[in-house]
Amino acid sequence: xxxxxxxxxxxxxxxxxxxxxxxxxxxxxxxxxxxxxxxxxxxxxxxxxxxxxxxxxxxxxxxxxxxxxxxxxxxxxxxxxxxxxxxxxxxxxxxxxxxxxxxxxxxxxxxxxxxxxxxxxxxxxxxxxxxxxxxxxxxxxxxxxxxxxxxxxxxxxxxxxxxxxxxxxxxxxxxxxxxxxxxxxxxxxxxxxxxxxxxxxxxxxxxxxxxxxxxxxxxxxxxxxxxxxxxxxxxxxxxxxxxxxxxxxxxxxxxxxxxxxxxxxxxxxxxxxxxxxxxxxxxxxxxxxxxxxxxxxxxxxxxxxxxxxxxxxxxxxxxxxxxxxxxxxxxxxxxxxxxxxxxxxxxxxxxxxxxxxxxxxxxxxxxxxxxxxxxxxxxxxxxxxxxxxxxxxxxxxxxxxxxxxxxxxxxxxxxxxxxxxxxxxxxxxxxxxxxxxxxxxxxxxxxxxxxxxxxxxxxxxxxxxxxxxxxxxxxxxxxxxxxxxxxxxxxxxxxxxxxxxxxxxxxxxxxxxxxxxxxxxxxxxxxxxxxxxxxxxxxxxxxxxxxxxxxxxxxxxxxxxxxxxxxxxxxxxxxxxxxxxxxxxxxxxxxxxxxxxxxxxxxxxxxxxxxxxxxxxxxxxxxxxxxxxxxxxxxxxxxxxxxxxxxxxxxxxxxxxxxxxxxxx
Numbered sequence: 001x002x003x004x005x006x007x008x009x010x011x012x013x014x015x016x017x018x019x020x021x022x023x024x025x026x027x028x029x030x031x032x033x034x035x036x037x038x039x040x041x042x043x044x045x046x047x048x049x050x051x052x053x054x055x056x057x058x059x060x061x062x063x064x065x066x067x068x069x070x071x072x073x074x075x076x077x078x079x080x081x082x083x084x085x086x087x088x089x090x091x092x093x094x095x096x097x098x099x100x101x102x103x104x105x106x107x108x109x110x111x112x113x114x115x116x117x118x119x120x121x122x123x124x125x126x127x128x129x130x131x132x133x134x135x136x137x138x139x140x141x142x143x144x145x146x147x148x149x150x151x152x153x154x155x156x157x158x159x160x161x162x163x164x165x166x167x168x169x170x171x172x173x174x175x176x177x178x179x180x181x182x183x184x185x186x187x188x189x190x191x192x193x194x195x196x197x198x199x200x201x202x203x204x205x206x207x208x209x210x211x212x213x214x215x216x217x218x219x220x221x222x223x224x225x226x227x228x229x230x231x232x233x234x235x236x237x238x239x240x241x242x243x244x245x246x247x248x249x250x251x252x253x254x255x256x257x258x259x260x261x262x263x264x265x266x267x268x269x270x271x272x273x274x275x276x277x278x279x280x281x282x283x284x285x286x287x288x289x290x291x292x293x294x295x296x297x298x299x300x301x302x303x304x305x306x307x308x309x310x311x312x313x314x315x316x317x318x319x320x321x322x323x324x325x326x327x328x329x330x331x332x333x334x335x336x337x338x339x340x341x342x343x344x345x346x347x348x349x350x351x352x353x354x355x356x357x358x359x360x361x362x363x364x365x366x367x368x369x370x371x372x373x374x375x376x377x378x379x380x381x382x383x384x385x386x387x388x389x390x391x392x393x394x395x396x397x398x399x400x401x402x403x404x405x406x407x408x409x410x411x412x413x414x415x416x417x418x419x420x421x422x423x424x425x426x427x428x429x430x431x432x433x434x435x436x437x438x439x440x441x442x443x444x445x446x447x448x449x450x451x452x453x454x455x456x457x458x459x460x461x462x463x464x465x466x467x468x469x470x471x472x473x474x475x476x477x478x479x480x481x482x483x484x485x486x487x488x489x490x491x492x493x494x495x496x497x498x499x500x501x502x503x504x505x506x507x508x509x510x511x512x513x514x515x516x517x518x519x520x521x522x523x524x525x526x527x528x529x530x531x532x533x534x535x536x537x538x539x540x541x542x543x544x545x546x547x548x549x550x551x552x553x554x555x556x557x558x559x560x561x562x563x564x565x566x567x568x569x570x571x572x573x574x575x576x577x578x579x580x581x582x583x584x585x586x587x588x589x590x591x592x593x594x595x596x597x598x599x600x601x602x603x604x605x606x607x608x609x610x611x612x613x614x615x616x617x618x619x620x621x622x623x624x625x626x627x628x629x630x631x632x633x634x635x636x637x638x639x640x641x642x643x644x645x646x647x648x649x650x651x652x653x654x655x656x657x658x659x660x661x662x663x664x665x
Contacts, residue, residue, distance in 0.1 A: 003160070004212045007143040011230040013237055014219045015491025019266040021219035026232070026241065027124040027163040029209035030142070033133075033177055034115050036202050048073075048081050053090060053097070062095035120180055121214070122172060124163035126244040128618050129176045131183030131664065132233045145215075159258050160213070161248065174203040179615045186664060216241060220266065223488045223517070226653065227259075236497060239619045239660055284464040294460065296387070297325035299524060299640040301456070301463075304515075313445045317530060319452045320389070320429040321638030323422060328387035330407060330459040331395050339398035340379050348373035355394055358401040363412045364419050371419075387638055389426055393419070407459050414454075421451065433530060434593065435508060435538030485513040492656060497663060502542075508535040509659075516652055525648050526634075526641040532655035533596055533634035536627065539662045540599035544588065547606045554582040561604035565624065568613035574628030577601060596634075600627050620661040626654035 003025050014021060055070055056062060064082060068075040085091045090101050119134040119142060134142060214232040221228055229245060231238040249256045283301070291298055300322040303311045314322075331339075346354055352370035359366045371394060378391045400406035411418050425448055453465045489509045490498045498506065512531040519525070552560050558578055565573050577600050584594035588602040607613050616623050633641060633651060643651070 005145040005215050006212050006232075007145045008215070008233050010215075011217060011232065011234045013230050013491070014217075014221060014228065015488060016222040017219040018222055018225065019220065021217045022159070022262060024216040024218055024229070024245075025160040025213040026216045027161060027211065027213055028121045028130070029124060030212055031120050031122070031172055031209050032206040033118050033120055034204040035118065035177065036115055048077070049085060049090070052078065052081050052085065056091065056095060057097050120172060120177060122170075122209070123214075123241065123244060125161050125248055127164065127170060128240050128244060129172055129180055130233075130238075130240055131180055131615070131619070132231075132235075133177075133180055133184055144212075159255065161255070162252060171207045171209070172205060174205065175610055175614075177203050177205070179611050182611065183615060183664065218245075220263070221491065223491065223513075226649070236493065237660075239657065239664065243620060283466050285462075290463060294325070294329050294463070296639055297322060297329060297456070297460075297463070300325060300638055304527075305518075314449055314452075315527065316425065316428045316432060316446060316448065317527065319446065319448050320425050321387075322452050323425070323455055324387040324389050324392060324638055326456040326459045326463075327389075327392035327396050328382075331392060331399060334399060334403075334406075336395055336399060339395045340382070342398055343374050343394065344376060344379055348375065351394075355397055358397040359419065361401045362397065362406075362409055363416060364397075364408075365417050366419055367423060389422065393422065407461075411455060411458050415451075418455075433534060434595070435504070435534035435536075435541065484517055485510045488513050488517065493660065497660070500663070505535055505538050505542075508538065512652070512655070516648065519645065519648060521645045522642050523648075524640040525643040525651070526639070528648065529630065529634040529641060529651060532630050532651060536630055536655055536658055537593060537596045537599055539659045540596070540603055541593050543662050544593065544599065544602055544606065545591070547589075550589070550605050552605060554586060557582055557585045557601060557605065561601045564604050564607070564609045564613060568609045569617035569621065570613075570624055573624055576628050576631045577624060596627065596631050600624060600631075616661055619664070620657055622654075623658055623661055626658045629654050630658075 005025065012021075051071060052067060055067060059070075064075050064079045067073075067082075068078045071078065082091065082095055086093060086095075089098055092098055117136045119136060121130040121132060121134075122128070123130060134140070136142065216232045216238070217230040218227055219230075220226065227242075227245075228237050229241045230236075231241075249259060283303075285298065285301060300318045301314075303314065305311055342354070343351065351373035355371045356366055359371075372390055374391055374394050378388060381388065382391050382395065396406075396408050400408035403409075408418075415421065428448075456463050457465065486506075489506070492513075493501070493509075501509070508531055512528055512535065515525075515528040515531070519528070558580075562573055562578070565571070577597055580595060580597040580601055584598040585601050585605075587594050588598040589605065593599050593602075604613070620626075630651065633643075
């Protein structure tokens with residue numbers, strides 16, 4: 001069958017690739033769609049404007065309060081509408097109609113609506129609608145590659161995707177048009193100032209399609225050794241086609257054989273970066289005895305190294321976890337039963353008084369409002385070997401109250417504000433943990449590191465540190481790593497999307513990519529999982545900003561989310577997305593996102609099942625499964641998370657595809 005290739009340029013979003021790219025000829029049905037076009041003269045008025053203008057014109061109402069009472073609209077909204085009408089010259093500063101402008105709104109409802117013809121595309125391998133509409137005009141006709149280009153194309157090594165004949169007769173619906181238009185607007189800056197979507201009833205679709213092929217470059221990127229498929233319309237990579245290709249590999253023997261043959265030909269790629277040189281000398285605490293006595297503490301204290309073997313500063317998460325584990329091991333090495341029993345037998349409402357008395361006895365300041373009560377579950381977690389700051393600090397305080405030799409008393413002598421500084425570190429850690437705080441990618445050792453080292457050595461005297469500072473080892477040591485990681489992320493997300501992420505999301509992705517580019521089998525991937533957790537939560541935050549909370553009973557949050565997930569084609573939600581606290585979901589709906597799980601449930605609650613959720617299910621059916629994977633793996637506290645390189649790749653793919661889905665669909 002001869003190719004009928006459409007000409008949408010030569011998309012090339014790939015970074016460094018292993019070998020040369022190949023080209024897929026992807027069959028599509030092209031449907032002609034007629035839909036209304038909004039006026040682009042900037043003079044149209046919306047429904048609120050029209051109501052206010054007609055009330056002023058008919059009844060003489062000019063004050064926001066009177067107009068609000070008449071329309072049952074909030075007074076603040078009416079005031080905003082009046083300000084907008086004044087700015088656009090429809091009313092004067094006294095809210096009187098400007099006669100010269102009357103013809104621009106009085107007959108607006110009778111103005112003839114302009115309709116345009118657009119082309120939408122259904123790929124014929126799995127039947128998915130592509131998130132792109134081609135607006136036809138004299139300047140933008142549908143172009144086919146000319147004969148010379150087609151001959152050049154035929155000389156390339158390519159594979160034509162087999163179409164599914166059963167899908168060829170399946171025409172799209174007006175709802176599919178809305179989904180494609182919405183996705184295109186999210187992907188294109190050109191649509192940002194015109195977010196309105198046409199009513200479904202005003203969309204007409206010609207049922208007889210025109211068959212064509214799209215030129216879809218595919219390449220294997222060096223950064224993750226995975227294939228990527230370029231969006232044929234020039235918007236980075238195509239999640240829809242990548243997911244369709246993944247499904248085809250499972251059922252199309254010819255395609256899988258072609259793909260395997262291609263990958264086999266790419267063995268023995270260009271040489272990798274040389275192995276790391278010898279790393280810096282070990283710290284004094286890195287000895288067999290300390291590893292045996294304090295394994296989780298040493299996992300946090302050990303420095304990471306860049307690909308050239310240079311020592312990197314500890315993060316605020318490492319510093320926080322180090323103090324948690326130092327307090328835990330300090331308490332665990334002493335008789336702690338009496339302190340645990342005292343907390344267990346005391347009413348939680350009186351824990352604040354109990355801990356305040358202990359802090360005063362050890363000469364430590366506590367924050368206004370006191371310390372939080374400790375639940376029986378938290379005490380059980382401590383007994384089972386888990387270190388949580390609130391629990392280990394409370395137990396250590398009660399132990400130090402009755403023990404003049406307790407090392408916490410020596411810390412209090414040097415740092416009366418010890419607890420306040422701990423809580424400040426915890427706040428910084430929590431902000432970074434949930435994608436809100438500012439991440440430091442460059443620079444030297446954090447100022448909190450010296451404080452942490454002093455605290456750890458005081459609590460556990462056998463843990464000793466060298467005097468080697470990060471600055472002494474080379475100052476700005478991570479320039480090359482940062483450059484490599486930033487380049488890799490820009491290639492992964494494309495420059496257009498990278499620039500739209502904002503500095504915080506960019507920095508978190510770069511931090512995760514730095515780990516990925518230098519990690520080995522069996523490395524502790526907890527910091528990697530935490531960075532991905534934070535950046536995905538920040539991406540959800542962007543999607544939830546400005547949404548109006550639904551009037552759903554708190555008791556129905558999970559059941560409603562589950563029902564919408566099933567109706568949209570996701571199936572059953574993973575277990576970790578069925579357990580977020582109702583209060584956390586409520587706070588997330590109000591703009592104070594608590595956790596990634598709560599964000600996912602809130603996103604389900606506020607998203608339309610027939611448009612947004614359906615589009616996500618088609619573009620990335622494993623979306624909520626991927627979110628659950630990141631949620632589960634990052635829930636390890638300060639306990640190391642050794643993973644194989646393959647597991648880290650799976651985690652990276654899950655996070656990056658989820659972020660792209662939130663940004664693109």
